[in-house]
Amino acid sequence: MWFSIFLNSPIYLLLIALILLIKWIRKNQNYFKDQKIPYLKSPVILGAYADVALGREGVYRKVEQIYNDIKFKDEKYIGMFVFHKPGLFVKDLDIIKQILITDFNSFNNRYVASNIHDPPGCYQLFLVKNPLWKTIRSKMTPFFSTVKLKASYNLIEKLGRDLNYHIMIRFSDTHKKVEFNLKNLTDYFFVDVIASIAYGVEANTIKNSGGEFYEAANSIFDVKKIWRGFELSSLFLIPQIAKYFGFQIFSKFTTKFFYDVMPDVIAERKKSKIRRNDLIDTLIELEDELIPEHDSHTKLDMMIGQVGIFLAAGYETSSSTTSFTLYELSKQPDLQNILRDEIKDALKKNEGKVTYEMVSNSTEMPFLHQIVLETLRMYSVLSFIDRECTNSITIDNGRFTIPKGMPITVPLFALCRDEKYFENPLKYDPYRFAPENIHKIPPLLQNVSFGLGQRNCIGERLGLIQTKVALIMILKDFKIEANERTPASIEFEKKAIIIHSARKLLVDFVKDTFL
Structure with missing residues (x-):
């Protein structure tokens, strides 16, 4: 019984x-x-990223450890477990090209969490799955056209002058040297740029050293809050946990901020019928042409999803690139002098103006372009590119068939620091991207930081333009010098998903005006 x-x-x-x-x-x-297939043994439940999820290791270093594991030195790819799910860690450039470019239709989704219960985060362009991704991407693409970028450029250049002014007023007649926190300074500038060109709003972040737009942007990646760090790590590395707990791509503060602000901004724009050729105009067109079966609330979620990702990606990536560039130049004054000479010559040629042509191509200021590319190589904004197999496909001359649903990891950070592809990879050397040297770099890695294939970063050109404007507006009037509080080397923040220094990047600005 x-x-x-x-x-x-x-x-x-x-x-x-x-x-x-x-x-x-x-x-x-x-x-x-x-x-x-050779594979990485890892804890049964949390998988290969257990140490990252538990805060014991940063994702950048973890990806690099897996890539450089001596047991897999000559392997083209490695089996790994993402949580409990078998995944593939791909090292071979030909297979990476097959996945990201050649056979894109079989890998057109990201694997990182796109939880349908997380509006508006699940609808933003970076994460949304096909076919909705294709619809949104096609509607967003015109905003990044040459015509639109030229139309927006005057706003970027004006804010660049504001940046220069607010640095200048920190100096007095007796003080020729002032210490700045590079990340704070560049954060403020890029939040102002995105608020202006995307939403038609003067955020005045530089002027006020912060504000609501800055808080909305900063709270997305604020990993100093332990729970937010775990939330972001789970979303990117262990999406099964993220879906179970209902974690959010955007923080609660950011989500509330945009739901409070954007409906009124959109309604006012519709009512006034004024066009600013900004993101709001693009989103109104997206709303009008979006798939009919979506109700008005879902359409609003989709619009706010794009608003959120534009702010998150537009400010954080460019800010990191600019601050790391200035940090490296403070350590290498010879490179800084060469770049400042190029800036001086370009300004003289253009009557002291920072023109669109100076920053929109690589020919007007080639050394500046090389500098930015080297920063993007050495400090890849993302540690890896991820994909999900949507149709089973064979790789490596039939050796292995990737099944539908398998997550794929392309170790971007580690590839860009591999001595096989980059001589002396830990040295900051912009000359590796000079015309006479770039042929030494595999074509796939010559500009990989914005992604590859049809799901590459839609805002690549805008990111390069605004980064170059910031660098010119700073370096034309100021030398950057390391001081006793400048980190000797960069230690990455362990909980950060987008590359971030664990220590403040403190340097001295020395007034040294050209014109």
Whole structure:
């Protein structure tokens, strides 16, 4: 009788479920062994990124550790477990090209969390899945056309002059040297740029050293808050956990801010019928032409998703690139002098103006372009590019078939620091991107930081333009010098998903005006 009671008890059912779960996990763990594919052994539940999820290791260093693991030195790809799910860590450039470019239709989704229960985050362009991704991308692309970028440029250049002014007023007649926190300074500038060209708003972040737009942007990646750091790590590295707990791409503060602000901005723009050729105009067109079956609330979620990702990606990536560039130039004054001479010559040629042509191509200011490319190589904004296989496909001359649903990791950060592709990779050397040297770099890695293939960064040109404007507006009037508080080397913030220094990048600005 007692046995019969036990068989019908919750404990028995739980025990059976646990046994089945363990058997299923063990079967999963044998996946690559059965396929005769070398694989990384890792904790059963959390997988390869266990240390990152638990805050013991940063994602950049973890990706680099896996890539450089001596056991897999000559392997083209490695099996790994993302949470409990078998995934593929790809090292070979030909296979990477196949996944990201040649066979894009079989890898057109990202694997990182795009939880349908997380509006508006799940609708933003970076994460949204096909075919909705294709619809949104096609409607957003015109905003980044040459015509639109030229139309927006005067706003960027004006804010660049504001940046220069607010640095200048920190100096007095007796003080020729002032210390700045590079990341704070560049954060403020790029939040102002995005607020202006995207939303038609004067955020005055530089003037006020912060503000609501800055708080909305900063709170997205504020990993100093322990829970937010775990939330972001889970979304990018262990999406199964993120979906279970209902984690959000945008912070609660950011989400509330945009739901409070954007409906009124959109309504006023519709009512006034004034066109600013900004992101709001593009989103109104997107709303009008979006798939009819979406209700008005879902359309608003989609619009705010694009507003949020534009702010997140537009400010944080350019700010990191600019601050790391200035940091490296403070350590290498010879490079800084060469760049400042190029800036001086370009300004003289253009009557002291920072023109669109100076920053929109690589020929007007080639050394500046090389400098930015080298920063993007050495400090890749993202540690990896991810994809999800949407149609089973064979790689490596038939050796392995990637099944539908398998997550793919392309170790961007590690590839860009591999001595096989970059001589002395830990040295900051912009000359590697000079016309006479660039042929030494595999074509796939010559400009990989914005991604590859059809899901590359839609805002690449805008990012380069605004970064170059910031650098010119600073370096034309100021030398950057390291001081006793400048980090000797960069230690990455462990909890950061987008590259971030764990220590403040403090340097001295020395007034040294050209004109």
